[in-house]
Amino acid sequence: MSSRAAWRLESLGFTSVFFYHPGKLDWVSAGLPVEGTAAGIPNLGTVARRDVATCRLSDEISAIKARMMSDPTGPCPVVNDQRIVLGLVRSDAIKADGTRTAEEVMISGPVTFRPNAALEEIDRYLTDHKIGHAVVTTSEGELIGLASADDVHRRHAELAAP
Amino acid sequence: MPTPIDRSRLREMLQASAQLVEVLPRREYDEEHLPGAISIPLRELNRTTTSQLDKSRPVITYCYDYQ
Numbered sequence: 001m002s003s004r005a006a007w008r009l010e011s012l013g014f015t016s017v018f019f020y021h022p023g024k025l026d027w028v029s030a031g032l033p034v035e036g037t038a039a040g041i042p043n044l045g046t047v048a049r050r051d052v053a054t055c056r057l058s059d060e061i062s063a064i065k066a067r068m069m070s071d072p073t074g075p076c077p078v079v080n081d082q083r084i085v086l087g088l089v090r091s092d093a094i095k096a097d098g099t100r101t102a103e104e105v106m107i108s109g110p111v112t113f114r115p116n117a118a119l120e121e122i123d124r125y126l127t128d129h130k131i132g133h134a135v136v137t138t139s140e141g142e143l144i145g146l147a148s149a150d151d152v153h154r155r156h157a158e159l160a161a162p
Numbered sequence: 163m164p165t166p167i168d169r170s171r172l173r174e175m176l177q178a179s180a181q182l183v184e185v186l187p188r189r190e191y192d193e194e195h196l197p198g199a200i201s202i203p204l205r206e207l208n209r210t211t212t213s214q215l216d217k218s219r220p221v222i223t224y225c226y227d228y229q
Binding site for chain 1: 163164165166167168169171172175180183184185186191192193194195196197198199204207208209212215217219220221222223224225226227228
């Protein structure tokens with residue numbers, strides 16, 4: 001849409017036209033400020049922890065275990081060089097043989113959420129599906145962080161309180 | 163020919179006084195938009211609505227994501 005709009009502007013006589021293709025979602029995902037009636041209202045992106053431990057497909061469980069013990073945020077997202085989420089190693093998976101790899105024990109293609117999702121919606125989804133953590137990514141699948149169901153519920157309850 | 167830019171380039175251009183236009187429907191703009199952006203929904207882009215823009219300065223359009 002931004003590309004079509006840029007071409008339309010050019011057709012109207014504008015000679016220096018650019019389009020920010022990643023759009024508003026990319027801006028919000030980076031935690032940059034916005035304006036508007038919804039600005040400042042906490043959403044999933046504001047609850048998510050961004051400095052989470054990650055691993056690669058070929059990482060062995062023994063190495064992942066050490067990483068997860070030092071940062072017990074929850075599961076360990078499996079990412080590639082572009083930080084695209086390929087899978088998720090849950091905390092119970094690190095009980096496996098230490099020589100097995102993340103690729104062998106991960107959940108492939110985990111459900112992911114966008115950072116601007118409303119806490120009410122995510123709280124309900126995580127509760128209904130008994131999911132302990134929300135994996136937060138950009139629309140292209142790049143990891144932003146993890147939000148625990150407890151944190152989402154607590155923050156949502158604070159917002160809902162009179 | 164319009165040029166695609168990333169977030170880093172966008173921020174540089176905004177500091178250099180480029181104009182920013184959100185082309186999503188007005189309701190979405192009202193809820194949340196990038197600082198300093200003006201709203202001209204795609205379907206309303208015409209000579210009248212764009213007359214508020216300065217043709218001598220760069221203009222950057224954006225929407226929600228890679229739509």
